[in-house]
Structures are given as C-alpha cells and as structure tokens.
Amino acid sequence: MSDTATSARDLPVPARGQSLRFYGIWVIAAIVLIVLPLLFSSGSSLTSFSLIGIAIIFALSYNILLGQTGLLSFGHAVYYGLGGFAAIHVMNAVTAYDWPIPLPFIPLVGGLGGLCFAAVIGWVMTKRAGTVFAMISLGIGELVASSSLILRSVFGGESGITTDRTALPHMFGWSFGPQIQVYYLIAAWVMISAIAMYALTRTPLGRISNAVRDNPERVEFIGYDPHVVRYLASCFAGLFAGVAGGLTAINFEIANSAYLGAVQSGLVLFATFIGGTSYFFGPILGAILVTYLQLGLTNLTTVWQLYFGIIFIGIVMFAPGGIAGLLMMHRPLVRSGTLGMVIPSYLLALVPTLVLVCGVILGIETIAHYTESQGQGNVIALFGIPFDATAASTWIIAAVMIVGGYAVARITWRRIVDAWDRATTDARDRGHLA
Amino acid sequence: MTQAIEIRNVEKRFGNVGIIHDLNLSVAQGERHAVIGPNGAGKSTTFNLISGHIAPTSGEIRLNGDLISGLRPFEINRRGLSRSFQVTNVFARMTVWENVRCAVLWATGQRYAFWKNVDDLPEVRQRTAEILDDIHLLHRRDVPAGLLTYAEQRELEIGITIAGGASVIMLDEPTAGMSRAETERAVALIRRLTEGRTLVIVEHDMSVVFGLADRISVLVYGHIIASGTPEEIRNNPKVKEAYLGEEGH
Ligand SMILES: Nc1ncnc2c1ncn2[C@@H]1O[C@H](COP(=O)(O)OP(=O)(O)OP(=O)(O)O)[C@@H](O)[C@H]1O
Numbered sequence: 001m002s003d004t005a006t007s008a009r010d011l012p013v014p015a016r017g018q019s020l021r022f023y024g025i026w027v028i029a030a031i032v033l034i035v036l037p038l039l040f041s042s043g044s045s046l047t048s049f050s051l052i053g054i055a056i057i058f059a060l061s062y063n064i065l066l067g068q069t070g071l072l073s074f075g076h077a078v079y080y081g082l083g084g085f086a087a088i089h090v091m092n093a094v095t096a097y098d099w100p101i102p103l104p105f106i107p108l109v110g111g112l113g114g115l116c117f118a119a120v121i122g123w124v125m126t127k128r129a130g131t132v133f134a135m136i137s138l139g140i141g142e143l144v145a146s147s148s149l150i151l152r153s154v155f156g157g158e159s160g161i162t163t164d165r166t167a168l169p170h171m172f173g174w175s176f177g178p179q180i181q182v183y184y185l186i187a188a189w190v191m192i193s194a195i196a197m198y199a200l201t202r203t204p205l206g207r208i209s210n211a212v213r214d215n216p217e218r219v220e221f222i223g224y225d226p227h228v229v230r231y232l233a234s235c236f237a238g239l240f241a242g243v244a245g246g247l248t249a250i251n252f253e254i255a256n257s258a259y260l261g262a263v264q265s266g267l268v269l270f271a272t273f274i275g276g277t278s279y280f281f282g283p284i285l286g287a288i289l290v291t292y293l294q295l296g297l298t299n300l301t302t303v304w305q306l307y308f309g310i311i312f313i314g315i316v317m318f319a320p321g322g323i324a325g326l327l328m329m330h331r332p333l334v335r336s337g338t339l340g341m342v343i344p345s346y347l348l349a350l351v352p353t354l355v356l357v358c359g360v361i362l363g364i365e366t367i368a369h370y371t372e373s374q375g376q377g378n379v380i381a382l383f384g385i386p387f388d389a390t391a392a393s394t395w396i397i398a399a400v401m402i403v404g405g406y407a408v409a410r411i412t413w414r415r416i417v418d419a420w421d422r423a424t425t426d427a428r429d430r431g432h433l434a
Numbered sequence: 435m436t437q438a439i440e441i442r443n444v445e446k447r448f449g450n451v452g453i454i455h456d457l458n459l460s461v462a463q464g465e466r467h468a469v470i471g472p473n474g475a476g477k478s479t480t481f482n483l484i485s486g487h488i489a490p491t492s493g494e495i496r497l498n499g500d501l502i503s504g505l506r507p508f509e510i511n512r513r514g515l516s517r518s519f520q521v522t523n524v525f526a527r528m529t530v531w532e533n534v535r536c537a538v539l540w541a542t543g544q545r546y547a548f549w550k551n552v553d554d555l556p557e558v559r560q561r562t563a564e565i566l567d568d569i570h571l572l573h574r575r576d577v578p579a580g581l582l583t584y585a586e587q588r589e590l591e592i593g594i595t596i597a598g599g600a601s602v603i604m605l606d607e608p609t610a611g612m613s614r615a616e617t618e619r620a621v622a623l624i625r626r627l628t629e630g631r632t633l634v635i636v637e638h639d640m641s642v643v644f645g646l647a648d649r650i651s652v653l654v655y656g657h658i659i660a661s662g663t664p665e666e667i668r669n670n671p672k673v674k675e676a677y678l679g680e681e682g683h
C-alpha cells in the first residue's frame with residue numbers, strides 16, 4: 001500500500017523550479033513597486049499608492065491574527081495608532097535633540113511602539129481565543145481610543161500631534177519632502193514587512209499558529225501552550241501594525257486619535273476578510289481594493305459606506321474565502337485544463353449581473369439623493385448619464401433593472417454551478433482534485 | 435523500576451455527579467495495558483485525567499514517578515506522555531504532512547522558534563516522513579486532513595500521537611468504526627509503533643484486547659474492579675458477571 005516509488009528520506013525538499021518561481025514572485029513585486037510611479041506619476045496616484053502600501057502592511061499584520069492564528073480582533077488599530085504616535089514623538093525628539101536617526105528608520109520605531117503595547121497587553125488578551133478574545137480586543141480598543149482623548153499631552157487631543165518629516169537627518173540626500181520619496185520609503189517597507197511576515201508563516205511558530213487556529217485543544221497534547229502561541233502571534237501582529245502606523249505618521253506628518261479608533265479597526269478587518277484570510281496574498285488584494293474603493297467612492301457618492309456594507313455582506317455570504325479564495329478555487333481547473341468549461345458561463349452571467357448591479361446602484365443613489373438634498377437640483381449623473389431623482393421614470397428604470405436583472409441573472413448563475421460541476425468532475429477524473 | 439503510570443485513589447466529580455471514584459491503576463514500563471469496560475464507564479474520563487485534559491477532584495497521578503496530577507496537558511506531554519482521542523481530533527485545514535510535522539516540532543526542540551525555516555530542518559523533515567511512511571499516508575501528504583477518509587483520519591490520529599516520540603502512548607479506541615480488515619491493519623500498526631514503549635489502550639473489540647495486551651484492567655462505573663493478565667481477567671468471576679458475561683450471551 002505504501003508508496004515505494006517515493007522514499008521517505010528524500011521527500012519534500014521543494015523542487016528547484018518551485019523555489020525559482022517563489023523568488024520570481026518577490027522580484028516581480030519589487031519591480032512593480034518601483035515602476036508604478038513611473039507609469040502613473042500624478043500627485044493623486046502617488047498619494048493613493050502610498051496609502052495602499054500602508055494598508056497592505058496593516059492588513060497583512062491583521063491576518064497574522066485572523067487567518068494564521070484564528071483570532072478575530074476588533075481593536076487592531078490600537079497597535080497601528082500607538083505605532084503612529086510613537087513615530088511622531090520620536091520624530092519630534094530627533095528634530096529637537098539632533099539625534100542621528102534618519103527618517104527611513106522611523107517606521108521601526110512605530111513597530112517597536114506596537115510591539116511594546118502588544119507585549120504588555122497581549123498576555124491577558126490572548127488567554128482565551130474565540131468570543132472572549134474578540135470582546136477583550138473590542139474593550140481595549142475603546143479604552144485606548146477614549147484615553148487618547150483624555151491624555152492630551154501624549155495624544156494631542158482632537159487635533160493630534162504634528163511633525164515635520166523633512167527636519168530629520170537626510171539619507172542618500174533625500175529630504176523626503178516630495179511625495180515620490182515618501183512613496184519609495186513606503187514601498188521599501190512594504191517589501192521588508194511582507195517578506196518578513198511571509199517568512200514568519202514558514203517558521204515553527206507560524207505553523208503551530210495554524211495548528212492553534214484549527215484545533216487549540218489538540219495543540220496542548222503535542223507539547224505546545226496555545227496561550228503562548230497566541231501571545232507571540234499578537235506581538236508580531238502588533239509589531240507590523242506599528243510599522244504601518246509609523247509610515248502613516250510619516251506620510252501625513254500627523255497622528256491623531258482617529259488612527260486608534262474603531263473605524264480604523266473595522267476597515268482593516270474588512271480589507272483582510274474581503275481579500276481572503278486563507279492565503280498569504282489575500283489581505284494584499286483586500287487592502288488594494290478597499291483603499292482604492294475608499295478613495296474612489298468617497299469622491300463619487302455620499303453613501304460609500306453603504307456600498308462597503310453590501311460588498312462585505314456579499315463576500316461573507318457567497319465567498320467566505322474572499323477574493324483570494326475565489327481565485328484559488330480555479331487552480332485545480334487551470335491545472336487540469338478544464339477552466340475553459342466554466343469561462344463561457346461566467347461571460348454569460350456577466351451581462352445580467354451587471355444590469356442588476358447597475359440597477360441597485362441607481363436605486364441607492366436615487367433614494368440617497370431624494371432624501372438628502374431635496375433643495376439643490378434633482379439631477380444625478382451616473383455612468384455619465386444624467387438621471388432625475390424625482391422623476392418616476394428613474395425609479396421605474398431602477399426597479400426594472402433590479403427585478404429583470406435578477407430574474408435573468410439567477411438562471412445564468414445556475415448555469416455557472418452546472419458548468420462547475422462538470423469541470424470539477426472532469427478535473428477529478430484527470431486526477432487533479434483530492 | 436518505577437511504574438510508567440501510577441494512579442492512587444483518584445476521584446473525579448462533575449458537579450455532584452461522581453464519575454470516577456477510588457481509582458487505582460499502575461502500568462509498568464514497557465507494558466501493553468488495555469482498559470475495557472461498558473459504555474459510559476469512565477474510560478475516556480480516565481484518559482482525560484491522566485493526560486491533564488481535566489484535573490482530578492482528589493488523589494494523585496504519577497508519570498515515571500513524578501507527580502503530574504494538576505499539570506496542563508502540554509506539560510505532561512513534554513514529560514513523555516502522548517494520547518489520542520476517541521473522536522478524531524486533528525488539524526482539519528492543514529495537510530497530512532503539516533499535521534504530523536507539528537507533532538514533531540516540540541520533541542525536536544524547535545519550541546516557539548520564529549527565526550528558523552520550518553522546511554529547512556532536516557531532523558523534522560526526516561521524522562515526519564518516517565511517521566507518514568509508518569502510518570501509510572505518505573502518498574496523501576498534501577491532502578488537507580479534513581478531506582481524508584475516516585480510516586485514514588484514524589491512522590493520522592495515531593500518527594500525531596506517536597510523532598513526538600513519547601515513552602507512554604495512550605490510545606482511546608483507535609479502531610472504533612473500522613472494518614475488520616482496517617482493524618487488523620491498525621492493530622499491526624499499533625503493535626509495531628509502540629514497540630519498546632508503554633501502551634495504554636481503550637478498546638471494545640475483545641479479540642484486539644486479548645491479542646494485544648499484556649495486562650487488562652476492567653473499569654465499571656468509574657471503578658476498576660479487576661486488573662491482571664488476559665488469562666486472569668478471562669477467569670475472573672466478577673468480570674464475567676459485570677462485563678464479559680453480558681457479551682457471552
Ligand atoms: N465534562 C463532563 N461533564 C459531565 N459528565 C461527563 C463529562 N465527561 C464525561 N461525563 C460523563 O462521564 C461518564 C463517563 O464518560 P466516558 O466518556 O469517560 O465513558 P467511556 O467509558 O469512555 O465510554 P465510551 O465507551 O462510550 O467511550 C459518562 O456518563 C459521561 O456522560
């Protein structure tokens with residue numbers, strides 16, 4: 001029965017091609033980060049890229065808890081915010097006392113800030129997993145956020161604490177005044193942090209964290225204390241969240257109590273979950289998408305949070321693996337060459353689904369416009385087409401698109417399911433599915 | 435020589451309900467000891483008490499002479515005792531390979547290391563591969579444990595239990611729910627893998643028990659009514675009456 005073709009001794013050293021591909025991905029990521037601002041050099045894209053980079057580090061740090069260790073935190077922004085404040089204070093001290101610390105090292109200060117707080121508070125927090133942990137994280141989040149408004153000397157009250165990043169010692173002759181220089185600083189830290197966090201998943205601690213996520217009870221019977229594992233995981237999560245917070249402080253030259261708050265904690269949970277917690281790259285996708293949507297939608301619509309909510313509910317209900325989960329679902333089909341069997345059904349479903357989505361957007365925008373701003377002009381422009389929010393025709397169009405789109409879309413969705421069934425059966429026959 | 439396991443006057447109550455009372459048991463080094471008894475007798479509870487899953491209400495438990503009652507499961511495990519579960523208890527989302535490797539980590543001294551690449555540890559890799567070879571799951575190494583067949587999961591359960599190299603192995607109904615052929619395979623596996631170690635096994639299948647065990651203890655209503663060689667147990671009138679007798683009909 002046992003496989004004699006593969007000897008037990010020489011088994012799982014990763015194949016050469018595999019490790020080449022592995023380093024290739026990081027090299028490509030680095031090239032993309034370097035080239036991006038050359039392709040899109042406008043001020044607003046630089047700002048967006050900078051924010052996306054920070055969001056990537058923050059979301060990856062959150063996934064050390066959620067995806068790797070199975071800890072659902074509602075207060076992760078505490079580490080991020082405290083990292084930001086640590087960075088701001090050290091930046092101001094560097095300027096005031098002429099310490100020889102150049103700006104590129106400041107994110108490390110942020111990281112240490114996050115790490116210290118996690119090290120102090122984490123032991124109590126991680127005593128239990130599950131609901132207890134979630135509730136304590138929520139409580140700590142509220143506690144720190146509200147103290148930040150009280151301790152004015154440390155947190156600067158409502159207005160926060162400002163700094164001047166160009167006043168620090170320069171490095172490579174860079175003043176870090178221009179946004180492009182800040183972008184490259186952030187990009188460098190994205191690479192460092194992402195590689196470090198990926199490496200963490202491949203260590204004994206990283207693997208035992210996964211075991212604690214899957215089955216903390218059994219972990220105790222293979223020699224490990226799940227409490228220690230959760231504690232160490234939360235220290236690393238605090239460290240990298242602090243790095244993200246430090247970068248934010250550099251980017252905006254300010255730290256205020258909003259960094260620590262529940263909104264920030266909610267956003268990172270949101271980005272990580274939408275991206276997908278089961279794969280390392282999931283939170284990266286989530287951070288890109290959510291930051292991009294946040295920046296884009298706030299300009300387009302007043303009810304952007306509503307869309308966030310809808311997207312979130314949709315992902316939770318229909319794709320609990322997030323975007324990464326959806327993508328990786330197709331891997332066995334790609335390997336077995338049966339992907340072609342599902343693509344047509346996707347294309348077919350695209351049209352009615354888009355109609356449905358547009359109908360929903362039109363409906364939401366019309367209602368929002370109608371209730372919000374009755375006084376000032378009733379025309380809203382959607383997809384470049386003007387609609388009158390008070391006209392009955394607009395409401396009817398929206399209703400028709402929603403109802404009609406849904407009716408047709410349902411049929412096409414069913415065809416996707418059928419196509420999937422056939423494709424996976426084929427893939428299994430060809431031995432590409434367990 | 436000190437006994438591998440020594441249980442003295444152990445009592446366990448859940449609230450007002452006494453589940454285990456006046457439990458005394460000793461298992462010698464290198465012995466294969468079977469615990470039998472009717473459903474609900476407290477066999478799994480006894481395992482939970484020894485392995486630290488629950489603490490005894492009173493009494494003491496010793497492992498190789500050291501007092502272990504009241505210690506946490508991981509502390510007891512580090513002292514060389516490892517147990518399996520009656521209901522499969524593996525790391526469902528991780529692959530078979532990673533399941534076994536996790537169980538090897540502490541024993542090879544990796545502790546909570548976050549500065550080593552887990553794929554780069556030759557000793558860990560070799561032991562994991564050996565265990566997988568032993569439990570015949572090498573060809574399934576990349577399958578998530580949750581997707582294994584029932585019999586395969588039971589074998590993985592045994593693999594995780596023995597992977598750390600503990601000197602005392604406790605198996606709670608390892609063959610439950612297996613077919614005849616699967617049971618025979620599993621018993622051969624257990625016999626081979628626990629060679630030179632102390633084994634405590636809970637088992638309902640009498641042919642397995644009498645074939646495997648050096649000594650047998652009979653647990654009825656949370657109390658051991660008899661303990662001895664298979665021959666002694668077979669001829670013990672109390673046992674016949676309380677347990678084996680029922681099966682004879
Ligand atoms: N945590 C608990 N709280 C209350 N009662 C418990 C608890 N655990 C076990 N019991 C009770 O203790 C008794 C013994 O259970 P145990 O699981 O040890 O039996 P067992 O001998 O292993 O039986 P089986 O052969 O069915 O596995 C049962 O009546 C059970 O209901």
Ligand SMILES: [Mg+2]
Pocket residue numbers: 477478479520606
């Ligand atoms: Mg039992």
